[in-house]
Amino acid sequence: MSKRRAAFVETTIDKLPQITCWKKDGGPFITLPIVYTEDVEQPGWMKSNMGMYRIQLGGNDYKQNEEIGLHYQIHRGIGVHQSKANAKGQPLKVSIFVGGPPSLSFSAVMPLPEGLPEFAFAGMLGGKRIRYFIEDGYTVCADADFVITGEVMPHDVKPEGPFGDHLGYYSLKHDFPVMKVHKVYHKKDAIWPFTVVGRPPQEDTSFGAMIHELAGETVKLELPGVKAVHAVDASGVHPLLFAIGSERYTPYIKQRQPAEILTQANHILGFGQMSLAKFLFIAAEEDDKNLNIDDEQAFYNIF
Numbered sequence: 145m146s147k148r149r150a151a152f153v154e155t156t157i158d159k160l161p162q163i164t165c166w167k168k169d170g171g172p173f174i175t176l177p178i179v180y181t182e183d184v185e186q187p188g189w190m191k192s193n194m195g196m197y198r199i200q201l202g203g204n205d206y207k208q209n210e211e212i213g214l215h216y217q218i219h220r221g222i223g224v225h226q227s228k229a230n231a232k233g234q235p236l237k238v239s240i241f242v243g244g245p246p247s248l249s250f251s252a253v254m255p256l257p258e259g260l261p262e263f264a265f266a267g268m269l270g271g272k273r274i275r276y277f278i279e280d281g282y283t284v285c286a287d288a289d290f291v292i293t294g295e296v297m298p299h300d301v302k303p304e305g306p307f308g309d310h311l312g313y314y315s316l317k318h319d320f321p322v323m324k325v326h327k328v329y330h331k332k333d334a335i336w337p338f339t340v341v342g343r344p345p346q347e348d349t350s351f352g353a354m355i356h357e358l359a360g361e362t363v364k365l366e367l368p369g370v371k372a373v374h375a376v377d378a379s380g381v382h383p384l385l386f387a388i389g390s391e392r393y394t395p396y397i398k399q400r401q402p403a404e405i406l407t408q409a410n411h412i413l414g415f416g417q418m419s420l421a422k423f424l425f426i427a428a429e430e431d432d433k434n435l436n437i438d439d440e441q442a443f444y445n446i447f
Contacts, residue, residue: 148277149279152331153329153330154328157292160290163338169203170200170317171203174199175341176338177240178194178240178249179195179196179216179252180263181193181221181225182225182283183224189276189283192261193224193225194248194252194261195252195253197216198213198304198307199212199292200213200304200305204303205302206322211325212294212323214238214304214322216321221258229296230299234298237281237282237293237294238323239282241285242336243288243290243336244285244289245287247265247267250351250354255359275287279327280293282326282327289330289334289335289337290328290331292329293326293328294323294324294326295326296321296323300322301319301322302322303317304318305318308341310341310342310346310348310380312343349377352381369389369390369408370389370411371429372388373386373412374437374443382421383423384421386444387408387409387437388437389405389427390404390408390429391403391430400430402428405426405427409424412424425447432446
């Protein structure tokens with residue numbers, strides 16, 4: 145047994161903290177999970193994905209200690225991995241990390257370009273590489289406090305939820321992938337981080353502010369002509385976006401009509417996790433050089 149494996153002891157799902165935030169929750173949930181998967185066609189961490197996807201530990205029709213719920217929606221890297229596993233008719237191996245370096249949790253929510261593994265970003269952000277080892281064919285993060293390993297079988301789903309969501313209402317019970325638990329590990333004196341989910345400001349607020357700080361300038365590189373994008377926290381981050389674009393297509397016309405900003409708006413609504421937006425307000429910087437994307441009330445008032 146390796147020194148890293150020796151740092152962990154095994155336990156069961158029912159021995160983990162059983163946390164519910166709202167009285168109608170379908171069961172206990174992990175609210176700060178780090179879900180790790182690999183590409184079955186290109187195994188290894190270089191093509192891995194980490195995301196913060198909701199995990200239900202019990203309740204509903206789950207077999208205690210044998211099954212847990214894995215909730216993920218559109219535009220999630222894990223979906224690409226499961227699609228490839230399904231096409232080969234094989235299970236997708238999943239590792240769920242809880243705790244560890246803060247850079248690990250933050251990297252799981254960072255909207256990184258496809259092809260850049262969150263594992264690598266976590267190491268760069270934290271200033272040191274993330275340690276791991278392989279146990280029974282599963283990747284186990286040696287820096288995490290808790291690790292759950294298991295498999296998701298093709299098309300195997302069970303009802304997950306309800307769940308008191310980030311906007312203060314319940315996301316209802318729906319079918320989502322069910323994960324067959326292989327093993328559960330924890331370190332001695334492990335710390336179980338969690339958040340109380342509810343209306344903003346909550347943990348989404350802190351994550352969103354840091355994402356804006358780190359990635360704000362990259363928007364100009366990835367979206368030509370777009371000067372700034374701001375996700376409105378009070379809306380639950382994803383639903384409402386403000387953007388400042390530019391009108392450069394026809395500078396010879398005195399009476400301008402929306403042209404390039406329509407292209408930019410479509411680009412934003414098809415780009416990464418910004419595609420989850422329900423509403424987008426975009427203005428051209430040529431109309432007001434003093435536009436401040438972070439002054440939400442003033443920006444909204446121009447419309």
